[in-house]
Amino acid sequence: MEYQFVRDPIFGFRAKFTDEQALFGRWLTEEINTDRQQLTALLGLIEQVKAVQVNELKLLGKEVSLTLSDAEALLEANILHQGDEDISMYQDDALALDEDGLLAVCGYEDFVALIHAWCEFIRFSITP
Template structure:
């Protein structure tokens, strides 16, 4: 996964990733508080030994982390109660592009550790 960290004097720290991983970048930019990065790194390091799965419900994105992968899913995917057939006349449909993204566990850990180092530079 390719990424670029940006320090913006107005909006703070940001990460820019490829379109394929846009939801990962959105989660990192909007869902993960700076103070929680180290805690998440420590929790994630224990996953391979515990063989457990960690699920973090964010405001708009859910992270499901296992020792094999990190899966990001936008909550919009789970709005099955909404009957989009009412909007058929408007030619609207649910586009799932950008609502699901994932990467391998090692790639995610590399990203998290690099992010932690970037936001803690003085």
């Protein structure tokens, strides 16, 4: 997984990823960023999965949600689960949901390394 962290004087901390992993950048930048509560919850999920207390855990976000298992980390845009939304009324406008970039996955170890690198970059202490 290739990424770059940037401290932008206007927009603050940002994460940039390759196109196929771009959702990780959006998630880190918009959902997690420097939110201590979110980071603490995320680190707690990592520890629970590492301790094999559960098979799969989910962290629901405003726009993007994480599903974490001991094998992988899966990010999904919440709009993918809006099945009750009837978009047929927009068919005359030729509108469709572009699912490209709304799903990303990486291995568990890569994800843990990413989160630790992010915490170090934003100077969030991992230890209590």
